[in-house]
Each structure stands twice: as C-alpha cells, then as structure tokens.
Amino acid sequence: MPDLAIEVESLHKRFGGQPALRGVSLRVEAGEMVALLGASGSGKSTLLRHLNGLHRADAGTTSTVRVLGRTVQQHGRLARDIRRQRAEVAAIFQQFNLVDRLPVMTNVMAGALHRLPLWRALVRLFPQAERERAFDALARVGIERCAWQRASTLSGGQQQRAAISRALVQQARVILADEPVASLDPASSQRVMELLAEVNRELGVTVLVSLHQVEHAFAFCPRTIALRAGEVVFDGPTHELSPARLRALYGTQTDELFAKPDASPAPEGRPEPFVFPQAQLA
C-alpha cells in the first residue's frame, strides 16, 4: 500500500472563465481522516470531483492528481484506466447516493459490481458471498432491518449509512465524502460522522470529507485542509483552527462554518454534538 493516498499538485480549474480552483496542492497519507473545510463556493466539491476523475483540470496547466499511487489525471487528461481506479475509491455525496426504486440491499451490493463478470453485473446476479458481505456491511452501520426496503423509504441519515455500507462492500481504500451530513439533523449527522471515523480507524480506510461546519472537523478529523475561493488557506491540525484564526481566514463568512444552536436533545446514549462556543467567535 502506498504511503500517500492522495496527492494533488498545482490543480487549476475554471468554469466559464471563472477560477474555481487556483493552484491547489495537498497530500493525504494512507489511513488519515481529513476534513476539507470551506464556506459555500470555496471549491470543496470541485476538488473532490477531480480526485475520482469526475472533473478534468484545465488543459495547459501542470495540474496533477494521484490517488493510491496511480495517476488519475495530469495536464487535464484523465488516465486511461480511470474506471479501474475508481473501484478503490468510494464517493459519498450529500444526497442522491442511491437508486430510489431499488431495495437498499441491491444498492449496497452495487459496490461489488466491479468484481463481477459482465454478464452477472448486467443481470445483477450477485453471488452468495457478495450478498453476505452486503448484509454484514448493513449490520455494521446498523440498518440491516431496512435491507429489503426501497431506498426511497429510508431517512436521510439511513441513506448515508447505506452509502457507507456500499463503500464497505466495494472494499474501497479511499472514501471521498462530499458534505455527507449537510442535509441531516444533528443526531443523524453525528452518527454518520461516527461511522466514517470508525471505518477509518478500524479498517484503515483513508477518508477525505468535505464539511461546511467546523464542529464536525473538531470532533472527528485530526487534520483539516481549509479552502477559500479555490485556494488552500490552512492545512494542519484541526485544533489549531481557533475561532480567531477562522475569523481571520473567512471574515464575514465565518458564521457559515458554525452550526446553528439546536434545541432538540440528542437521542439517549449518544453524545451531544460538539458545538463550538459562539461567544468566542465575536
């Protein structure tokens, strides 16, 4: 296994002439859990989408992306074996992770498609071993009872947990999670972040998770990379991101990075979500 899971060198991306990423460079070691923090429009999704080749960097730049030691793209050209590379990299989005009309189990087993012969994949005929793997993965995230429900009947938090189980079935070595908790209530957000941290800690999966809100970075990610207007403005231990430092980095956008206080209590047996004291922001 390579020491570096993710290497980005001088990544540039423009949309319609407007820069979205301006020379981003970063490295993530295998086994790290890193938060990608930034206010709306700072370039988090755009960066993540370059890591699995869903976006191509600007042609004519020296932009380079390597994941798990293999080149994903260079100078705006995708690697020829990009599909094979994606097999080891799972993407979890804010929503629309699942095919609504299919059972949860089928959605989760889709993580195994890259291991199946084409004819089995086409008719979705999954061997028993893959079914068992999928069931174990659902049990790990605590939604095995939903296995045969349509995906559309799951709550937002359960859908994210199903997406994590699919990543487990995929046997991904890197998880790129793009604001996976942005549309969830505090308790569900906490659970989804706990699960990502557990997968990182217990299975050694590298996790790069983009977050709007700094509280989750403090609670779950030892390291944070912060973006502002397409540039890395901080890369270091999360605990060094004091409110004063955030204020210096983000100015009037700082408030966007903190959760609004929530009156509803956390469910029994779960810790209260971390809330950074708002007073310190002033």
Ligand SMILES: Nc1ncnc2c1ncn2[C@@H]1O[C@H](COP(=O)(O)OP(=O)(O)OP(=O)(O)O)[C@@H](O)[C@H]1O
């Ligand atoms: N497909 C696209 N076409 C045109 N502009 C885009 C596209 N995707 C992103 N952008 C622009 O690039 C910039 C960065 O957007 P991006 O979605 O990466 O930010 P973000 O940090 O993920 O924001 P959010 O937290 O709101 O999701 C923004 O100005 C956005 O409008």
